Amino acid sequence: MTSPLPEEILKMQGSYCGLHDEEWGFVKRVGRRGCMVVALCWTLWLSMLGSLTPGKGEEIPVVAYIGNAEPQILGIQVLDESAKPTNSIDPGSGFFLDILVRDNNTLADVARIRAILYSPSSSPGGANSEQDHYTFRWDSSGFANEGGVGSITVPQCSVPSDRTVAQGTWRFALKLSKNARQSAGWTILVRVEDEANLTQSSRALEVTSFVSLTIDASQITFSGSPGQVVAANQNPILVNYASNHIVNLACSCTQFIGVLDSHFVIDPSSFSVDDDPVHSQAQETGQAEVTLSTQRLDILVGLPIGTGSRNLYVFVSIPEPFLDQDYRGTMNFELSS
Ligand SMILES: [Ca+2]
Ligand SMILES: [Ca+2]
Secondary structure, X not given: OOOOOOHHHHHHHHHHOXXXXXXXXXXXXXXXXXXXXXXXXXXXXXXXXHHOOOOOOOOOOOOOOOOOOOOEEEEEEEEOOOOOEOOEEOOXXXXXXEEEEEOOOOHHHOOEEEEEEEOOOOOOOOOOEOOOEEEEEEEOOEEEOOOOOOEEOHHHOEOOXXXXXXXXXXXXXXXXXXXXXXXXXXXXXXXXXXXXXXXXXXXXXXXXXXXXXXXXXXXXXOOOXXXXXXXXXXXXXXXXXXXXXXXXXXXXXXXXXXXXXXXXXXXXXXXXXXXXXOOOOOOOOOOOOEEOOOOOEEEEXXXXXXXXXXXXXXXXXXXXXXOOOOXXXXXXXXXXX
């Protein structure tokens, strides 16, 4: 036989365990077994109380591994020399390329930006050339003309002032060559690389037309007698040209009017222009000799893109009979598509 615990002790333990009066009555009825349950409950409660005692905690080191975020290209904007947005640029003129980049593990993670500009005659991986393909770069060493054609004005380029943030703009200050191909179908391809990823985006660009023509003779003079065909005293006349599309050299001519007696004129059809020094060849050398008109006529056809120079030879067939005096008129040379 075992002796029951004193009722006071049982009641004290029961109240610590949160027992209500009716539950306490049950404990009394079950005797010692119930007291053991109550004692266990009390011990557990005391144990919990000990674990919550201030000054008994432990510190656990926590390491947060933040993964890389792929960079994003939020915008590619072209600005003219006045920093106004545009969709077209003039070859040989400066422009800005603004690239808005986001990287959610901060812009400090952006390692390299490439801007590739290529015409419909090239491709993203095409060879760099003044006519069709340009490559510019920014990386930790700064801005560079990676393709070696066109130009980049580094002092006018810029990077985001705060690279601890997630978003900012890189500005490239660029210039394409004057013979960059005229086309509305150019592409600006931008590639942004961080420590692990490469992302790219593109937009269209138009390169406008450009032509330039100079002639080394400020005037053309002839001297001869009626009935003769004479060459200009300046032959050959050197024509220098530049163009970013295939062009023709054309010429038109006014009447040449007598200085003393304007009743005498030499018509444009008395003049001819050729690319070789022999007038009226039986078998033509090079391009055909062209008899001039007041209308614009092509003399040299299909001049290639780029810069070049060609010789021209001008002839006049002096009418007979004809008044001996000076005659003045104008020849107009121009490049046309
Ligand atoms: Ca990143
Ligand atoms: Ca010829």
